[in-house]
Amino acid sequence: MSETVRKRGRLGYLLLFPALAWLGLFFVVPLYSLVATSLFDPAGSDFRGYTMSWAWGNYSDALHEYWQPLLRSIVYGGIATALCLVLGYVLAYAIAFKAGRWKNVMLVLVIAPFFTSFLIRTLSWKLILADDGVIVNSLQFLHVLGSDGRLLATPVAVIAGLTYNFLPFMVLPLYASLDKIDHRLIEASGDLYAHPAIGFFKVTWPLSLPGVVSGTLLTFIPAAGDFINVQLLGSPNQRMVGSVIQSLFTDANNYPAAASLSMILMVLIVAMVVVYVRRAGTEDLL
Amino acid sequence: MARDVRSPRSGLTRRGVLRGAGGLALGGLSIAALDLPFFDVAGAQQNPLDCRARDVSATDKSVVISNWPGYIDPRKGAGNTRDRFEQQTGVAVEYTDDVNDNSEFYAKVKNQLGSCEPVGRDLMVLTDWMAARMIGLGWVQPLDAARVPHLRKNLIKPLQDKQWDPKLDYHAPWQSGLTGIAYNAAKTGEVKSFTELLDNKDLKGRVTMLSEMRDTMGFMLKVVGAEPHSFTADDWANAIDRLRGAVSSGQIRAFTGNEYTQDLAAGNVVACEAWSGDVIQLQFDNPDIKFVTPEEGLSLWSDNMLIPNGAEHQTNAEKWIDFYYEPRNAAKLAAWVNYICPVAGAQQEMEKIDPSLVDNLLIFPDDATLAQTWDFMPLDDRQQIAYEGDWSDVTGG
Numbered sequence: 001m002s003e004t005v006r007k008r009g010r011l012g013y014l015l016l017f018p019a020l021a022w023l024g025l026f027f028v029v030p031l032y033s034l035v036a037t038s039l040f041d042p043a044g045s046d047f048r049g050y051t052m053s054w055a056w057g058n059y060s061d062a063l064h065e066y067w068q069p070l071l072r073s074i075v076y077g078g079i080a081t082a083l084c085l086v087l088g089y090v091l092a093y094a095i096a097f098k099a100g101r102w103k104n105v106m107l108v109l110v111i112a113p114f115f116t117s118f119l120i121r122t123l124s125w126k127l128i129l130a131d132d133g134v135i136v137n138s139l140q141f142l143h144v145l146g147s148d149g150r151l152l153a154t155p156v157a158v159i160a161g162l163t164y165n166f167l168p169f170m171v172l173p174l175y176a177s178l179d180k181i182d183h184r185l186i187e188a189s190g191d192l193y194a195h196p197a198i199g200f201f202k203v204t205w206p207l208s209l210p211g212v213v214s215g216t217l218l219t220f221i222p223a224a225g226d227f228i229n230v231q232l233l234g235s236p237n238q239r240m241v242g243s244v245i246q247s248l249f250t251d252a253n254n255y256p257a258a259a260s261l262s263m264i265l266m267v268l269i270v271a272m273v274v275v276y277v278r279r280a281g282t283e284d285l286l
Numbered sequence: 287m288a289r290d291v292r293s294p295r296s297g298l299t300r301r302g303v304l305r306g307a308g309g310l311a312l313g314g315l316s317i318a319a320l321d322l323p324f325f326d327v328a329g330a331q332q333n334p335l336d337c338r339a340r341d342v343s344a345t346d347k348s349v350v351i352s353n354w355p356g357y358i359d360p361r362k363g364a365g366n367t368r369d370r371f372e373q374q375t376g377v378a379v380e381y382t383d384d385v386n387d388n389s390e391f392y393a394k395v396k397n398q399l400g401s402c403e404p405v406g407r408d409l410m411v412l413t414d415w416m417a418a419r420m421i422g423l424g425w426v427q428p429l430d431a432a433r434v435p436h437l438r439k440n441l442i443k444p445l446q447d448k449q450w451d452p453k454l455d456y457h458a459p460w461q462s463g464l465t466g467i468a469y470n471a472a473k474t475g476e477v478k479s480f481t482e483l484l485d486n487k488d489l490k491g492r493v494t495m496l497s498e499m500r501d502t503m504g505f506m507l508k509v510v511g512a513e514p515h516s517f518t519a520d521d522w523a524n525a526i527d528r529l530r531g532a533v534s535s536g537q538i539r540a541f542t543g544n545e546y547t548q549d550l551a552a553g554n555v556v557a558c559e560a561w562s563g564d565v566i567q568l569q570f571d572n573p574d575i576k577f578v579t580p581e582e583g584l585s586l587w588s589d590n591m592l593i594p595n596g597a598e599h600q601t602n603a604e605k606w607i608d609f610y611y612e613p614r615n616a617a618k619l620a621a622w623v624n625y626i627c628p629v630a631g632a633q634q635e636m637e638k639i640d641p642s643l644v645d646n647l648l649i650f651p652d653d654a655t656l657a658q659t660w661d662f663m664p665l666d667d668r669q670q671i672a673y674e675g676d677w678s679d680v681t682g683g
Contacts, residue, residue, distance in 0.1 A: 040327075045667035046400065047423065049329035065679075123545075131492075131554045150491065152554060153539045235540050236533045236682030247678035250389040251499070254671050 038259035046253060058260040066244050066261055070268070073240040076155070077224030080162035081170075084219045085212065087163070088170035092211070093204075095171075096178035110171050122161055122232050129157050129233070153235035161229035169218040177211030178204070213280050221269055241265055330400030332424040334595055337402040343601035348378040350599070351606065352391075352410045354589065355383040357461065359622035367618050371609050377602045387543070388416040395594070399425040404596025408603040411460045415500050417590040418450035418664045426456045427593040433604040434458065436611035440630045444656045445588055449515075450664045458607045461563075461619075462588035462626040464648065464659065465501045468560035470550060472574040477557040479581040480505045484532045494549060494558040497541040499677045500662040501585050502529070502559060508582035514662045522673060530680045541681040550575060562648040563625035577648065579658060586659035588628060620649055 037050075038058055044050035063070075095106045113121055129135060129151040139145040151157045181204060189199035227242030234240075241261065248258035343349075358381070359366045368379055385391050391412065398405045400423070412420065420426050431438065437458050451457050469477045477483060483493050495502045503522075504514035506529050512521035532538050539555065547564050549555040551572060565577040593603050609615055613631035620627035621640045626649060627633075633650045636643055643649055665673060 044327070045671060046330045046396065047667040048331075050327040052326060126548070126554075127552070130552050132552070148491075150554075153491065230682070232545075234682075235536075236538070236680065237536065239682035243682055244678070247681075248675065250387075250393055251678055252671055252674035253389075254675055257675070 034259050034262060037255050038263050040256045040259075042254075042256045044256070050255070055256065058256045059264065062257055062261040062264060065257075066241065069239045069241045069244050070261075070265065072238070073224045073242065073265075074268070074272075076159055076162060076230075076238075076240060077220050077226075079159050080166060080223045081216050081220040083159070083163045084167050084170040085216060088167055088174055088215065089208075089212075092171050092174035092178050095175055096181075107175070110168050110175075114168065118165065118228065119232075122165065122228055125157070125161050125164065125233060126152060129160070152233060153238075155234070155238055157233040158230050158238050158240075161233045162223045162226060165226075165229065166219045166223050169222070170215040173215040173218060174208065174211040177208045181207045209280060213277060216276075217273060221273070224269060225265065330396065330423055332399070332402050332595060334424050334427050337424075337595035338427065339404060339596045339598045341598065341600045343377075343599045346599065347376050347602065348380060348599060349408045349602040349606055350380045350382075350406060351603075352382050352384050352407050353460070354385045354411060357383065357411070357589075357623060359619055363622075365618070367610070367615050370615065370618075371606065374609065375602075375605050377599075377605060379606070385411060388413050392416060392419075395425075399423070399595055402595065404598070405594050407594055408597040408599040409591050409606060410594055411589050411591055413498075413589050414448070414450075414587050415662065415664070417457050417592055418448075419670070420592060420594075421451055421456045422664075425595050427595060427597060427600060428455050429458070429593065429604060429607070430600075433601065434608045434611070436608045440611045440613065440616075442628055442630050444586060444659060445628050448661065457590040457592055458611070459588035459628040460591050460610070461623055462586065462628045464562040464626065464651065464655075465496065465498075465504075465559065465585040465587065466562065467557060467578050467580050468550060468565045468568070469557035469576055469578070470553065470555075470572075470574050471576050473553060473556040476576075476578065478578065480509050480559075481581075483557060483559070484509065484528070484537060489557055490535075490537050491539050492554070492556045493538050494540050494542050494546045494555050495538055495681075496546070496559045496561070497543055497681060499674060501587070502541070502681075503673075503677065504585045504660060504662050505559065505580070505582055508660075514585070514660045516663055522676075526676050526680060533680055533682075563623065566624040566646070566648055579655065583658040583660055584655070586626075586656070586661065588626075624649060626651060 036052065039052060039054050039056065040050040040058075041053035041055055042058055042061075091110070095103055095110075099106050127133065131150045131152065136145065136149070136151055139151075140147055140149060145151075151160075185203050185207070186199055189203045190196070194202065224240075225242045227240060227246050230238050230240045230243055245258050245261050245265070248254045248261065252258075358368065361368055368381065371377070372379060391410070395405045395410075397403075399420070417426075429437075437454060441454065441459065445459050445462060446452075446454070448457075467477055467480070467483065474489065477486070477489070483489065483495075500514075503525060506525035507514045507517050507521055510521065510524040510528055512518075512525065517525075529538075540549075542549070544561075544564060546555065546558050546560065547568055550558055550560070551568060560577065562577060565575060568575045591603075591607055593600055597603060610619065611629055613629055613635045616627050616629035616632040617635035617639055620632055621636065621643060633644060636650070647655055
């Protein structure tokens, strides 16, 4: 292994160059600017400009002020990811093992919503969950919701929107890992008198773990930072950190606060991802 | 991987090369960093007189305009104002509807205008407070009074004497509008005041307000007995507390842009803070939607034409401004846009275009209506950051 790597090394670096240059330009530079902005003197403004004062206080201020939306983002993102995992696993399993010749059609159907804009798809959820809509009326009829109950502008609508919007990001990596599983291994577990359920947990599930890990990451990270769903389907009481950052940046023009909150979110997510990937035992993914 | 890099044969050189490249890149970056926010960012304030471009209007007969979507009569209509302008002046119009949001547009042009660079536009249309901010930043070219005679002559009285540009040196209102209350008469009784929107338990969770801070906070200031055109930090704190209470109790469902019209039409919302022009449009489909003047009064705002620094066709842009201040053209525009027409004399001209709109108080408001309007106090940069911060904390951004 190391022998081949060494032989290919030079070419490897050459091939890495375009991507590294791209990352350098569009990841490192903005990141550096973000870090710098987060430490600017908060007394600055567009009128007077900003001075670098190493204002670490921006971080504690941001945490103190916005810990609630921060926490809410992680909780909502977590719930949406868990729902996506349950829904997505079943779907990906069906596509990989049971769909037969319908496999490609089903995969296209999973991706099809991407052909319309994210915004339009989220807006149409407003129609589905409308106060006088079929769903709310049926739930009221079944007494799940009170007679003046509603779904829009509640956490339910926000989490439903997040789950819906990020489901394909879960399904595709899950499908990719499930599809690669050698069926003979599952057969072998049956031959050894394992109950299908045991076979699933001992064979299929562990072999699909890379898909589970990448799927949950691909879902959780954007879901936790999302601000569209809460803006369209939620109310101010469901505010997530993405919308806080967005309004601090574009409306209040409080760039130091917006930047430090972004950094906090980023560090928090990276830390959670590292712990998660370690625990899931798939460090080689990183 | 690290092990391979250290391999004696090629590792050292490779490492050296990488280090050298890294050093070079860093060196290059730190030169570029003079422009990056490394230790300081200069203020964005400019002097418009230093940021003038040479006016090529006479040789290059064109003008580039940025406006909000749906804010001009469509080109396919016979005798539309744009074609009329082109025929009358010989100036080709490049019209884009790329202004969707004041703050967003500000973010878009900030880097150029803040460093005296042109933005490739000769005219942009922004709401009062953003116009005030840009004029304050020195990003807007003064108009040549001699080239816009109709503006001075025909601008309606209530829109004159703005605190931020009292002599019309920099701005010309494009369209104007009222902010008040709209409600669905099929779902609720008449809603007469903003206080009612905040306190009436029957409306709980079925009320929306506008996400434009100055619209909503103007009403909130009125509710707590302060004046939007001149208020103190204490007044502000009272008003924002009052709003916070209504948000956390669940009385207010959401803060929205134009999309409140869908919720109001769908019945998710029964009463809301609303813009006059939207309500006229909604009433075409649903006569149950009513617009009321709240007891607290009305907010009168306008979207204003501004010539940004570095515009190359200032004279052509001024021709455009003056053209729309001729009553005949203003009436034609108002008949389609349905917001308040800022041009005196357009009401008489409307008689020839669409007599049904002549008496529409939301297009040509009478003096009694206008007497109840207010204007929001201009904010300085610190107030802007503090108040917008409070606002986004309460409204959820």
